Amino acid sequence: MHFTQKDILDMASLSAEEITHILDTAQGMKEISLRPVKKVPTLRGKTLILFFHEASTRTKTSFDIAGKRLSADVIALAKSGSSMAKGESLLDTVKTLEAMHPDVVVMRHGTSGAAQYIAGHLKSPVINAGDGKHAHPTQALLDMMTIRERKGRLAGLKVAIIGDIAHSRVARSNMEGLIRMGAEVRVAGPPTMIPKGVEEVYGVKVFSAVEGALEGADVVMMLRIQKERMENILFASEREYARTFGLSTGRLALAHPDALVLHPGPMNRGVEITDEVADGHHSVILDQVENGVALRMALFYLLAGGMRHADED
Amino acid sequence: MQMKIENGHVLDPGNMDGIRDIWIHDGRIAAVTEPGECRDRADEIFDATGLVVTPGLIDMHVHLREPGQEYKETIETGCRAAVRGGFTAVCCMPNTRPVNDHAGVTAWIIAQAKKAGLARVYPVAAISRGLEGSQLNEYADLKSAGAIALSDDGMPVNSGQMMRRAMEYAKAFDLFLISHCEDLSLVAGGVMNEGETATRLGLGGIPNISEYLMVQREIGLAEWTGSRIHIAHVSTRESVQAIREAKARGVQVTAETAPHYFSLTDEAVGRYNTAAKMNPPLRSEADRRAIIDGLADGTLDCIATDHAPHASMEKNVPFDEAPNGIIGLETSLGLSLKLVHDGFLSLKDLIRVMSKNPARILGFTNDLTPGALADLTLMDTAAFWEVDPSAFASLSRNTPFGGWQLHGQAVATIVEGRVVFRK
Numbered sequence: 100m101h102f103t104q105k106d107i108l109d110m111a112s113l114s115a116e117e118i119t120h121i122l123d124t125a126q127g128m129k130e131i132s133l134r135p136v137k138k139v140p141t142l143r144g145k146t147l148i149l150f151f152h153e154a155s156t157r158t159k160t161s162f163d164i165a166g167k168r169l170s171a172d173v174i175a176l177a178k179s180g181s182s183m184a185k186g187e188s189l190l191d192t193v194k195t196l197e198a199m200h201p202d203v204v205v206m207r208h209g210t211s212g213a214a215q216y217i218a219g220h221l222k223s224p225v226i227n228a229g230d231g232k233h234a235h236p237t238q239a240l241l242d243m244m245t246i247r248e249r250k251g252r253l254a255g256l257k258v259a260i261i262g263d264i265a266h267s268r269v270a271r272s273n274m275e276g277l278i279r280m281g282a283e284v285r286v287a288g289p290p291t292m293i294p295k296g297v298e299e300v301y302g303v304k305v306f307s308a309v310e311g312a313l314e315g316a317d318v319v320m321m322l323r324i325q326k327e328r329m330e331n332i333l334f335a336s337e338r339e340y341a342r343t344f345g346l347s348t349g350r351l352a353l354a355h356p357d358a359l360v361l362h363p364g365p366m367n368r369g370v371e372i373t374d375e376v377a378d379g380h381h382s383v384i385l386d387q388v389e390n391g392v393a394l395r396m397a398l399f400y401l402l403a404g405g406m407r408h409a410d411e412d
Numbered sequence: 413m414q415m416k417i418e419n420g421h422v423l424d425p426g427n428m429d430g431i432r433d434i435w436i437h438d439g440r441i442a443a444v445t446e447p448g449e450c451r452d453r454a455d456e457i458f459d460a461t462g463l464v465v466t467p468g469l470i471d472m473h474v475h476l477r478e479p480g481q482e483y484k485e486t487i488e489t490g491c492r493a494a495v496r497g498g499f500t501a502v503c504c505m506p507n508t509r510p511v512n513d514h515a516g517v518t519a520w521i522i523a524q525a526k527k528a529g530l531a532r533v534y535p536v537a538a539i540s541r542g543l544e545g546s547q548l549n550e551y552a553d554l555k556s557a558g559a560i561a562l563s564d565d566g567m568p569v570n571s572g573q574m575m576r577r578a579m580e581y582a583k584a585f586d587l588f589l590i591s592h593c594e595d596l597s598l599v600a601g602g603v604m605n606e607g608e609t610a611t612r613l614g615l616g617g618i619p620n621i622s623e624y625l626m627v628q629r630e631i632g633l634a635e636w637t638g639s640r641i642h643i644a645h646v647s648t649r650e651s652v653q654a655i656r657e658a659k660a661r662g663v664q665v666t667a668e669t670a671p672h673y674f675s676l677t678d679e680a681v682g683r684y685n686t687a688a689k690m691n692p693p694l695r696s697e698a699d700r701r702a703i704i705d706g707l708a709d710g711t712l713d714c715i716a717t718d719h720a721p722h723a724s725m726e727k728n729v730p731f732d733e734a735p736n737g738i739i740g741l742e743t744s745l746g747l748s749l750k751l752v753h754d755g756f757l758s759l760k761d762l763i764r765v766m767s768k769n770p771a772r773i774l775g776f777t778n779d780l781t782p783g784a785l786a787d788l789t790l791m792d793t794a795a796f797w798e799v800d801p802s803a804f805a806s807l808s809r810n811t812p813f814g815g816w817q818l819h820g821q822a823v824a825t826i827v828e829g830r831v832v833f834r835k
Contacts, residue, residue: 211615212613215683232615298612
């Protein structure tokens, strides 16, 4: 298929066919990372700008490695040290970037809608690497890639997403993407962390008790509890959270015997997930990280016009 | 100097409803006669055939931004926008820089407005020093300088005790309070209505109850102190119901809403459209319908715009970072007339909520009777027009209504017998 999206901003704007095409392309990219020389010339001469306005280690590193494995020139910017720290507006910063003719801009920002905002002002493609509480499409895509790899399909799977749905861009993008691909999505967490209208907006099923959501689940996706954001009013204590909403071996037994456990990381071990589960045989958390690089390579390839170099290697 | 407005459909609820000639002499209404009945000579004749002639529209809630933020609006440009919208008078909120918490600022605003010579401007002074909610201002001084009411508007008075004392103190000077009802602890960083759109966009939600709880507090305090309270820009169905019940038991409460609350829902935020960002936020369809019902049954006394100019550079940022507010003076009448065309309000009721009731709340009469000041709005209720923000008289362009087709508009505005706007 011919991929025609200019940007990757959220899962809502991707069709099931496009999602499948991205996942297929990523699957093909995965092999490159297993070679002794992990580099192909596909995006030689292309410039990728990683503009991370919010702290990030794993996502930024994943994009960085993905770009370099395709031989692109990868320029990383952070807010600190950029002109934005000196008070420049986002629009002016973006216009400055535009003048340098990047082939793709990857943007992370603490404000919902920020990626869409800059995409509206940039001719070059924009990949949203996380905007506020809104979307994190590359995380959802790598999650879907990981699930599909293990389960062979997405349609018909029962996926439980547990934790802070309200403040999670990962949850939003996964709900959108998984429903689009025909999965059944259940969410659970303290009522303080379930946003208003989530059933109607995404077509998911809300459970007040984690156990109900876990019952027979093929996939369990745990979300990170952002302790710094909670201000002690979304839940009472880590201890109680772990006991009531955390994923333990005992609770996991409610799910399908072959259930997969995912976590976008970084994990709060002992809070939302126990050590045994995080490191147990259901866990595909490191597969997610590995697939993240392949998935981002695929997106760079599809967006940066790598098509004509695809066969050179 | 005698002016004759002839053959207009004169609609002054409670006083008159029919085709009449209005005679204006020295800024006052000299006579209202049957067409052709009086053959006196007029220096100027305004043919109002096919037009509706009403007491001047009054907008109780605008931001003129001067002093301090003249790049957004000045008293002159705001007044120009007002008269183009058919308003003969506006009340301007005190969150200027410096804040209007001092008689000197109040007097200066009035002087600037006089200089502009367009709409009347009635300054609303601050309840508390610097809008900080902790110290009462000198209400006696403010009143003598021309303040018509008191409000901390966008900075709701958090302390119940402070609000109680302000209500009690204001009574001594026959001033009333206008309350922007918002429990900030429930807003908690929200930027739009809490609901499905906010959930989809990942934006912090502002729940209806943040407004409703404060409305309840103000009603309770007004009842307790025997004071008058005016609730600003009502946006939720729960607030409408609370005000309805309070009025039924005789509490001295009045209330306003704004055209955007009966014209739009939070879906207008669409994909982070900052032109639809305001405070209180656009609500749900159920709220929108309740607002219309509240206007229709008299629970909501008036339509005010909360005209809030912002420069385009301030609105052209990610949604979270954009300031709240939209301009409204030049679209208010057209949007409000839609309620009439859609059968929710009679034209007479619309004139009540846009002209008569604001005047009553502010403490004066606004009648088309001999001896009254000649403040009039002439409107063509049938004219179709398209909202073109680039043609606005306001310095700012922040409206979600650009491109809307509206049905009806002001074609002339007369303040004290002077035509200050004519289309």
